[in-house]
Amino acid sequence: MAATDGAALPRRSRRFRRRLRTRIILSFLLLGTGLTALFAFLTDYSRQRVESQLVEDVMNKNIDEFARLYAMEPSRNPELPVQQMRAWVYPADRFDRVRQEYPEWARLPNGNHTVTDIGPDGESFPYRLAVRKTPEAWFFLAYDMSRATRGEAQLKRALIASILLFSALSLLIGWWSASRVMRPVTELAGRLRAYRGSSQPKGLAMHFPDDEVGQLAEALDDYATRLTEVVQRDREFNADVSHELRTPLAVIKGAVELLLSRPGLDERTRARLQRIERAEQQCSDLIGSLLLLSRNERGQGSSDVAKVAEQLLESHRAQLGGKSLVLRLEGEPGVILDAPEAALSVALGNLVGNAVKYTPAGEVLVRLQPDAVQVIDSGPGLSEEDAAGLFQRGYRGTHAGHSQGAGIGLSIVSRLCDLYGWEVSVRPREDGRDGVLATLAFGDSMAAQAGNGPG
Numbered sequence: 001m002a003a004t005d006g007a008a009l010p011r012r013s014r015r016f017r018r019r020l021r022t023r024i025i026l027s028f029l030l031l032g033t034g035l036t037a038l039f040a041f042l043t044d045y046s047r048q049r050v051e052s053q054l055v056e057d058v059m060n061k062n063i064d065e066f067a068r069l070y071a072m073e074p075s076r077n078p079e080l081p082v083q084q085m086r087a088w089v090y091p092a093d094r095f096d097r098v099r100q101e102y103p104e105w106a107r108l109p110n111g112n113h114t115v116t117d118i119g120p121d122g123e124s125f126p127y128r129l130a131v132r133k134t135p136e137a138w139f140f141l142a143y144d145m146s147r148a149t150r151g152e153a154q155l156k157r158a159l160i161a162s163i164l165l166f167s168a169l170s171l172l173i174g175w176w177s178a179s180r181v182m183r184p185v186t187e188l189a190g191r192l193r194a195y196r197g198s199s200q201p202k203g204l205a206m207h208f209p210d211d212e213v214g215q216l217a218e219a220l221d222d223y224a225t226r227l228t229e230v231v232q233r234d235r236e237f238n239a240d241v242s243h244e245l246r247t248p249l250a251v252i253k254g255a256v257e258l259l260l261s262r263p264g265l266d267e268r269t270r271a272r273l274q275r276i277e278r279a280e281q282q283c284s285d286l287i288g289s290l291l292l293l294s295r296n297e298r299g300q301g302s303s304d305v306a307k308v309a310e311q312l313l314e315s316h317r318a319q320l321g322g323k324s325l326v327l328r329l330e331g332e333p334g335v336i337l338d339a340p341e342a343a344l345s346v347a348l349g350n351l352v353g354n355a356v357k358y359t360p361a362g363e364v365l366v367r368l369q370p371d372a373v374q375v376i377d378s379g380p381g382l383s384e385e386d387a388a389g390l391f392q393r394g395y396r397g398t399h400a401g402h403s404q405g406a407g408i409g410l411s412i413v414s415r416l417c418d419l420y421g422w423e424v425s426v427r428p429r430e431d432g433r434d435g436v437l438a439t440l441a442f443g444d445s446m447a448a449q450a451g452n453g454p455g
Contacts, residue, residue, distance in 0.1 A: 024181060024182070025171065025174040026174070027174065028171065028173055029174055032170020035166075036167065040163055047155065058143070059112055062087070062141055063130040063141040067139050070089050070137065074091075085141060085144070087140065087142075088140045089137050108131045110132055112129070112130050113130075125144070125146050126145040127143055128142070128145055129141070187207070188220075191207065205217040205218040245283070252280050253284075256273050259273050275318050282345070285341070286342075290412070301339065303339055303340065304336060304337075308341055309373065312352050313327045313366060316356045324361040326363045327364050327366075329368070331369060333368065347440060351375045351438040351440060353409070354409065355375050355377035355438065359379035362378030362435075363378050364376070372439055374438065375437075376438075377435045377436055378433065379434065381429075381436060421443055423440075423441040424441075425439050425441075
């Protein structure tokens with residue numbers, strides 16, 4: 001990343017991103033599982049409702065019939081023709097016996113109730129108990145629910161197995177469907193990756209049928225054509241401007257060299273001509289760097305970092321006027337950078353120029369390090385807002401005031417860093433004093449290092 005401390009764009013969070021293929025598979029899985037689970041729930045619920053209603057109807061009819069038969073002949077216990085049922089009748093003189101032997105039954109009101117009891121084998125078993133209490137007798141009818149409970153358990157196991165089976169089937173169908181659906185999209189993405197780096201991308205729509213993917217490929221073709229035209233026009237414009245500007249600059253350079261070679265020049269005139277010469281060189285460097293940026297190409301050559309820094313400081317010393325400002329260079333000389341002097345001069349020159357512009361008095365120090373250059377000033381400092389937008393094109397800091405400039409200098413520096421693999425950062429000074437610390441780190445673009453001692 002070329003620019004830090006507010007210059008970097010926030011990375012898009014990829015935490016919750018999923019591939020479209022995965023989304024399709026999950027959709028099929030959730031749909032199949034959900035529908036199967038809903039069907040199983042409704043099936044079990046309907047079975048319980050129907051079974052409960054049938055059992056209650058049977059028990060109500062049987063206990064009513066049991067009571068009627070007992071009323072006709074109280075001397076004998078009526079028999080029930082239905083299996084899984086037992087009936088008891090207790091006359092009024094035996095109510096206390098019921099309260100002692102079956103206290104739970106004695107507390108139950110009239111109606112049908114679900115009761116769980118412990119059998120002789122020590123295992124619990126459920127049954128339904130119909131209760132009819134009259135002043136003359138209490139009637140109890142028990143219906144064994146063991147078979148129904150076992151059937152219910154078997155049905156639930158079958159339903160669970162169905163849910164798992166249909167979920168697996170939905171997963172397979174989803175996997176197959178996603179592969180079929182996403183195959184054209186994957187092919188489209190592969191063709192786009194194959195065209196990476198090509199200045200003349202080939203058409204995509206011809207490889208796809210006239211469906212949604214084909215329409216997307218056609219839209220991408222149209223977009224690529226328009227984008228290629230824009231880039232081509234931009235490159236041609238930059239080349240034309242560069243060519244047209246180089247001619248008058250060459251004329252200025254020749255005229256200045258001719259004037260400087262004349263004998264008898266006074267120092268004031270010579271200083272002005274040298275200032276014009278430095279301005280011409282800066283314009284040439286800037287034009288060359290911008291042209292390379294427009295082509296996204298690295299320039300060839302090497303640079304002596306100490307030499308370029310000293311030239312920049314000397315150029316700014318001549319423009320200080322009456323400003324009480326000291327420009328100083330220190331650090332390790334002999335650091336050679338694998339980049340043309342024009343690119344280094346533009347990048348470092350913007351940092352030095354900003355430091356000189358926004359420091360009314362004090363010192364601007366350029367410190368050479370083995371793999372970086374620091375520009376330290378004693379100006380008004382840097383706010384958090386400025387640090388956040390400093391490398392955005394057109395941004396002008398809080399202390400810019402009415403100074404000249406369009407706010408694109410640091411944006412050019414950031415683009416140069418992207419091109420050459422450098423890193424630039426601008427932040428408040430670390431020693432607690434007012435001012436700004438700008439660092440241009442070269443990373444792996446060092447060509448050689450030699451020499452030491454202060455510059």
